[in-house]
Structure formats: structure tokens, C-alpha cells
Amino acid sequence: MSELKGACIFGQSGGPTSVINASAYGVIATALKNPSITRVLGAEHGIKGVLNDRLFDMGQEDPAELELLKYTPSSALGSCRYKMADPDVDDTDYKRILEIFKKYDVRYFFYNGGNDSMDTCNKISKYMQKVGYECRVMGVPKTIDNDLFGTDHCPGFASAAKYIATSCMEVYQDARVYDTGMVCIIEIMGRHAGWLAGAAALATAYGAGPDLVYLPEVDFDMDQFLADVERIYKEKGNCMVAVSEGIHYADGSFVSEAKTSATDGFGHAQLGGLASLLAQVVKEKTGAKVRGIELSLLQRCGAHLASETDIEEAVMSGMAAVENAVNGITDKMVGFERSYEDGQYVCKTKLLPLTDVANTEKKVPIEWINAAHNGVEKPFIDYVLPLIQGEPKLPKEDSLPRFAKLKKVLVK
């Protein structure tokens, strides 16, 4: 494979996570050191930054600030949710991207995101191949939802899982202090896959977590749910429930959507508000004191509770994307493969064709969900536990997080 010299563009796309900037660090720091890469450009708001010619010169950043990206949540360069058209129908965006690539002699394109972002990445890769413009395109995985196909897990998931499990353990202590009893319902992100809601069961495995966990992989039955809650509340005087925001009835309609239609305008417009809807239903049925808690954005940006394993793997995936591209690889996403050496969890990178990854969702295996559809089985716990290990070395200033401050110098 002959050496390919040129600039690289790196972009972040989709919902942010606690460690997407750690992947950014992996890409940027590795690219800045590599002699084949002449210039490292960061796209403002993902592919939109390319389309709008809004590119930051990452070489002008202070290396110490770049390193702080490892511990800085959310997308430091800005993100986007931008669906690329089918290039056979409308190739306007693709022509524009090619124009920008040519303008800056871009020969490497690294795109960090989830399912939709890998679709973007894949389409750009295929377009560049079609028009014969040599550019190595690599996807870097990211999603708290953990639903990317072909990889053991995704950077971002473990830190959110750890945040959820820890918060559940703490709320468990709090939600049972009175002798009057309480039902506590915790709403967790994950519209189609229940990886995050299932992670709440880690808290249960360590003695202080939800009694019931509902995942979107199986249909939700309100009557069964109420019977479950009532049974446990009668038994224990308390009941803690974790629900995925994406739970749905057998007809496919989201349970959370009932709210919007049933209220007079104060219902949440976004998906969410499920916890308070279920709290209300449980209150009416049981008369119990009920509290609904939505973990909301907190679960995906709680960098102070990130998993150091997740951070290191996020950096590793970014590094691997650059190193493989420089070595001649293109049209792939970096994925993870897990093994155990002397019982110790080991994670290595592997490469997956972008075509396979784009738009395919990986859900929790049905056999990891219990027969009653209100909890997860031990293999789920065994799967998640190694991923959440280690405390982040987040620097603090006056006991508050010191996040990266980038200069974001636009390329002229």
C-alpha cells in the first residue's frame, strides 16, 4: 500500500456521550503526530461543518487542553443530526463535500457517531470510491445506546451504564427511608434497545437496585406492569422500577406517547415524561406514594462518573481509526472484540465494513431478558460489569470539573 499524504477531517455526530471527546482525542492526537497527515481539521457540527466550510485547525490547540478532552463530556466540536440524501437521488451534498475535500486536500475522513452517523460515513465513502477521489474513510463508534451492529459494545455505553447503576444505588437508599413506603420509577434512555435500562440491574446485583426492569426488546403490558408493582409493593412496602423510554405496547406504540395525547398541552413534546406518566398510573391504581425520576441528559454527560475502561477504549478506537487508515484501510468502522485472558477482560479493536454497520441496530438478546419480561439475567450483568470498571482521572479546579477549553480556530 503506497503512502497517502493529505489532510484529515474529523467530525462528531449524533447525541453526545461522556466519552465521545475521548475518541476525538484518540483521533486528533494520533493524527497530529502522523507524518502522512499534513493537517488535522475538526468539523464544526459534524458533516454540517464540512458542507458549510466551517473547519477548525486542530494543530493550533494547546496539547494540554486536547488531553482534557478525555474527561470532557459531550461533543466539543459540536454535533449534528443530519440525514444524507441517497446520492443517486440528490448528490448536491456529496458534490459539496468533494469540493471541500479537494479544497483542503483531504485524504482522510474520520466520523464519530452511532447508526445514522455510520450511514453518513458509509455514503460518503461509497461516493468517493465512485467518483475516484482517493480518501480513506473510517467510522469511529459512539453511542450510549450500545446498539451498533458487529461490535461487542460501543464507547459511551459503559459510562452511561455506570452513571445509571450508581444513581440507582443512591436513589435506592433514599427512596425507602420512611415507614410509609414508596414506588420509585426511573426512566432511562434507549428508544429501541434496552442496554441502558438493563444496566440499572447492576445496582440490583450489588444489593441496591430496581426490583423491576422493563426493556423495549419485549412488548410492554400495562396490566402486567401494575400487577408486578403491586405485588412487590405489598411484599416489601417499597418498589423501585427502571424503565426504558422506548417501552411500547404490542401494537408498537410507545407507552410514553399516551401522555402527549391525553394531556392538554403540558405533556412533553419530546420522548420523555414516561416516568411521570407511569407514576400517575401506579398512584391511581395502588394509592402508594410514587415518584418518577427521568435521568434525562444527566446519564449521557455525567463524565465525573465515567468508566475509565470506557474512556481508554474510546481513545483506542480513535487511534485505531487513524492508524488503520494511514496503513491503507478504508471504508470500515472500528469495532471491539472482547476476550478473557486468565479470567481478565481484554478488549481489542477489529474492523467492520461500513456497509454492514450503517443503520443496523443491535438489541439485547431475548435470552438475556427474564421470562417474566421484567428483569435481566446474569449473562447481561456479566456482559456489562467489566465495561464500567475504573475511575476517571478527571482534573478538578476548586473541586469542580475542569473541562477542555478549545480555541477552535477556523481554517481560512
Place this chain on the structure above:
Amino acid sequence: MSELKGACIFGQSGGPTSVINASAYGVIATALKNPSITRVLGAEHGIKGVLNDRLFDMGQEDPAELELLKYTPSSALGSCRYKMADPDVDDTDYKRILEIFKKYDVRYFFYNGGNDSMDTCNKISKYMQKVGYECRVMGVPKTIDNDLFGTDHCPGFASAAKYIATSCMEVYQDARVYDTGMVCIIEIMGRHAGWLAGAAALATAYGAGPDLVYLPEVDFDMDQFLADVERIYKEKGNCMVAVSEGIHYADGSFVSEAKTSATDGFGHAQLGGLASLLAQVVKEKTGAKVRGIELSLLQRCGAHLASETDIEEAVMSGMAAVENAVNGITDKMVGFERSYEDGQYVCKTKLLPLTDVANTEKKVPIEWINAAHNGVEKPFIDYVLPLIQGEPKLPKEDSLPRFAKLKKVLVK
């Protein structure tokens, strides 16, 4: 002062905090070592445990588990919200308490809580004096609301403040990643006092916090609020708002209560839901994407983010209660006095008459709130900052918190 020998009872009351168990540790560990105290009893669910003769023998606990109380959130012995009657009207409870005190030869009573709990403590103290039963009664302060009279601050406040500030800094990163803009509204506890909502401004002082902060010390004006949000959203493309759950209109009615009356049964019955109400109003007015986040119980049980200063002071207040009582003091609450030595924050305990403390609320000084009533001034920041310093030495097991596990052996 002659030595008084006898058993002690310790109870926890009111809403739990991240460090109320640290105070419990201070009381219990000190009492267990003191030769004047013959037996250390823990009341199950505060004063209810005394009334119901449900007392734990704290001497039977493993010392290592007791020490873990320093890092375990919520009320390990159980809490209560129990309003004692005026003993001149109905002395049933007081007679029962005296009976239990005599049964176990209780000569020391330590009660850990906020305003209402200090009222309980005060009433019991005065009753015992009136009937001539020698028992030294000491209040140990606790409240995330920081609204106890006569003390510089209260254990529990700083840890909640740190949780709030850190979470705001993280959400700040997340809530501005898209180029489409967003208004983010964070609802914070504090029904009558704005100490906790004000603490969100710590995040702003460190470059990543709310643009607007609304406290219950001043009347809320919805039109002014909407104008504030609209101005900042137009200016910056984003707007982050922190609101106290207790904000109210000039007529005294809670802003959050509008929701309950306006909805068809899905509105929150408890105080709460304010964030989503305001989010909806802002959305209708501005058309912006809006997200409401309620920090809910998380802010008062987030022990992993506790302030080590708060933990140490909570322990100190418990120790001081026991030591002073053994030395002959009674009918007081332990409070804190702040000084600065060579510019370094120093906190010492002081003693306040229970009569003065019971039922008096300390609010944020009006001069610490800005003229526009949508933020706090620097003295507020200077007040809070020393309190949140230091990281807790929370032990973990497999990277999840290892909280205290008490045996809770009931006294026969």
C-alpha cells in the same frame, strides 16, 4: 457539672441528605466510646421508633460498617416526617417517650434533622425539663435546604450544592452541541429558600452554567422570565436556566401548582414537574427546542459527588453534640461558625438554643440576589465555594459504591 450516666438514643428525621449518615457516624462512634453513655440506641424512623419502641442496639454493629456511614447517603436508620402535638393540648406522645426513656434509662437524646425536627427536639427537651426527668437533649443539624437559623450553614447543603453545580457544568456541555439551539431548564429543590438553586451559579462562575437563576426569595414574574429567556436565546442561540421548585408569584402561589390544575390527571401530585411546565411555556412562546430536567432525589443522595468538607463537618457536628451533652450541655443545637485564617476557610461548632432554631427559616439574603432577580451576586459564590471542597473517599466494589450494611439488631 456532675456526671450523668445512661443510655442515649439517636434518631434521623426529615428528608435525607448525602451526609446525614456521616452525622450519625459522628454521634454513634463518639457515644460508643464514651464511658458516661452506657448504651447507644438508634431509633427506627426517628421519633416514631421511640414511640413504637423500635430501637436498634448500635453497639452490635461492625465498626467497619459504621465507618462506611460517612459515605452512605440517605438515612440508614430510617426517617420520618412526624409533627409533634403541642404538649399542653395533647401530651400522649410525650408521656410515651418518657416511658421509653425510663425503660432504657435514656439520659441522652440526639436528634438529627432540619426545622421541623428541631421543633420535635425542642418540644421533647422542654417536656423533659418540665416533668423533671434528667435527659440531655441535643439537636444535630441537617438539611440540603440550608435554611436552619443561626448556623453559618447546614450539613447536607454543600454536597447537594456540589452535585447541582457539577451536573449543571456537564449538562451545559451537552445542551449546546447542535447548531439548532436549545433552552434547558433545570429544576432544583428548595421550597422556601433558594440556597440550592443559587448553587447552580457556581457552574456559571466556572464558565459552564445557567444564564438565569430564579430563587424563591423574590416573586416570580412569568412575563419577565420569558423576556429574559428570549433575550439570551436570541443573543447566544442557547439558554440554560436554573429554577428553584419553590418559585412563586407575587400572590404567593407556587408556579408549579399551575400544572396540577391545568392538566387532566397526569400532572404531578407532588411539588415537581415545574421544569416541564416552564419548558412548555417557553416552547410555546419562543418555538425553541426546550428540555426540562428535574434533579429530583438525585441531588440529595448523590454521595459519590459529596463534598469531603461537608462529610467532615457532618461528623464533627455529631461528635460535638455528644461531647457537649456529656459535659453537661442540654437543650441546644450544634451550629457552625465560619472564619478565615490566613485566607483559609475554617469551620467551628457553636451551640444554639433549640427554642431559637425550631421552625425558623434562614433564607438567601436579598442583597445576594441580583437586581434583575435572575441570578446571584459574588458574595453568594464566595459563601458556597469553600463548603464544596474535597473529594469523598467513598469505597467502591467493582467500581460501584460500597455503602454501609447495618445489622439493625432490635433491642429486646
